[in-house]
Amino acid sequence: MAATHVPTTTRDWTRRRAAKRERLAAVQPFVSGRLVDADHMRDALQALLRPGDRVALEGDNQKQADFLAEALAGCDPDAVHDLHLLISSISLRDHLDLFERGVARRLDFAYAGPQSVRMAQLLADGKVEVGAIHTYVELYARMFVDLIPDVALLCAEQADRDGNLYTGPSTEDTPTIAEATAFSDGVTVVQVNELVDELPRVDIPGDWVDLVVRSPRPFALEPLFTRDPRHIGQVEILMAMIALRGIYERHQVTSLNHGIGYDTAAIELLLPTYGEELGLRGKICRHWALNPHPTLIPAIESGWVESVHCFGGEPGTERYVAARPDVFFTGRDGTLRSNRVLCQLAGQYAVDLFIGSSLQIDAAANSSTVTEGRLTGFGGAPNMGHDPHGRRHPSPAWLGLLTGEAPALRGRKLVAQITQTFRTGGTPAFVETLDAITVGKDAEMPIPPIMIYGDDVSHVVTEEGVAYLYRATSLAERREAVAAIAGATPIGRGIDERRVDALRRDGLVALPEDLKVDVRRASRSLLAARSVEDLVAWSGGLYDPPARFRTW
């Protein structure tokens, strides 16, 4: 019989709770009730934080706890140092100033788009130790497992005197981080734009919230999901026609997620015109996991869309969304309620299709948006862009990609990559070796930072046609199908026409003529909206485009 370890001393099981009490006591000089004096935010943080603390700093896809980030970056490195930061999206200068000044040392993150060059530099200089580069969902998941925050610095639109929070339409990640922190005896600090007597609705209950500070300016919010239809050209439109016929129509895709980009914006804008002509309304694209893309407005207005659940909001769409509660998830106050983690879950398990743009695809259909000299991270693309093996519920689209040997049969989520064969400046999108391989080596990552693995990709769309990779029975066949639609890129030149014809016969590849797509019709007149002004018109004046998208 194995020996059982019997503890001889009594363990203290409430150390985190005690630490929290101590921390909150230490900030008392700067606090009245729950409210921190904004002028003393830095002092309050210095009193609150302990060296080595794990701090979740809210930097979402769109909204940023920028006032708290600035206060934290200003902390005295003698008092506050070696913090371990958890930030999903590193987009502010302050985020990296923290490391340069020695306030923070260790970092777990998911995305560093706007700061990706400096990120790579800091890493090379040894200023930052990266725990891991995650995908969004993983980072939040780990906040409940082995990266539990000691302190969370969050943001919301409004708070009341009891600390209840209204996040506004861009709820995004706030409830998730707050939950991970509040229920593990961490301290939650929230910057709000306004203090009010009565909230329009409660997004986060006050007893999850320890401290509130009224920020001197509204938190930063980026319109990441707005694409101006003026920049959509013929090639994007052709690809959208090919995708609609070759994927959406063929597989009866009723529920889906679109990535960000002009390619997918073109698909959204073709639904009320080309899609209508094909008689597909009501048959495809009914349920969406998607931010409120302004380019989806024409499809919503012409009756294509039954429901949209959102990761976050999108600046300018507030009034429009509030006026379409049958379609969007809205609170009792009427405004959008988003939730990034739940939408990610929906995007993984509930939808038939993910389609997104890629910057680079290799011969085996591995794809990446990582380019040399930058450490961008993953964001959420790998979460959306994979086939979740845990899914069991069938749908025609999922069953259509049936795989495995009886009795172990299962369907597949459609994971489509869409790209022109050449990007702007004549850079081929199809390459022998992804830049990600070099970047991974330089950053000493254990495995290359591939965004979407080739074996998860079921379809690749280019202006040449569609590759039905899920039908490939071997890696060699998958490579041939990719090459067949890779145009004049080095990958595409490696296959001869007779072989392409054979792949077409076998259903691994479809060219526009195979899909009855008339290439000549690919023109901007096919777009339901050709400008931001048109989108405003489609919304009946309810869409208020952010200033940078106004050209009048």
Place this chain on the structure above:
Amino acid sequence: MTRTDWQAMLRRTSFIELNARQRARALLDDGSARELCGPFDRIESPWLEPQGVVPQSDDGVVVMKGALDGDPAVVVAVEQAFQGGGIGEVSGVKMATALSLAARDTRAGTPTPAVLLLETGGVRLQEANLGLAAVAEVCSAILELRALQPVVGVIAGSLGCYGGMSIAAALCTRLIMTEEARLGLNGPEVIESEAGIEEFDASDHPLIWSLDGGRQRVGTGLADTLVLDDVTALRTAVIDAVRAGMPAEQRSRRIKELRAALEAVDPARPPEPAALADVWARAGAKGDGR
């Protein structure tokens, strides 16, 4: 407040969507348009290829002869998609010659007004002094024709009309703009790079349009007619402008008014853009005050 007819907005045929050739054709009477010095004549700029720029066989300017509401007219359209609508030696000469020939036809008994579609950043930098000279020739040709027949300028958007060609625009008998159009001597990026972001933030769209936009330019009298971005509306406005004939005094000759406008503004304490129309109206400068 007027309720915008959104359905009508969606039904319109956008003029901005059209390229230079389509724009010129859309203004002229159906079936009457005939291109002069078209792409098949292959009159290209000789200066671009040595600098690694692929030339275009019409050098970015389309000259279209035809009928406008039944009467002869010539339309000259700058293609904004080619080199930012920059005017080079060849494209400038095409425009200047078309205007001179219209003046010659007019003198010979066939009155030929001209319509200039100006989406241009001004002089094409690759052609340096030749481009500058070309713009001067265009200006001189406008002066020649406008003494005989209206020269109507149209800035529809989206590139706008800047640099030397904004001077050409200011010489036009009448100027038609949409709300999306912009007119200014120095472009926003130029001002920002020369004077700093504190002076002018070229990414600030409301600022740009509050100064250079069609609504402001018409409101302050530096342009005449504000129209919806719609083919029919543009064509109607152009026909009306031609029919209006010759003004008693061309805008560019109303020196007293323009001087009064300049004197009414203290550069050290500039008025808010929205207040400029009022400031100028009080000073005796003309605008429709919108």
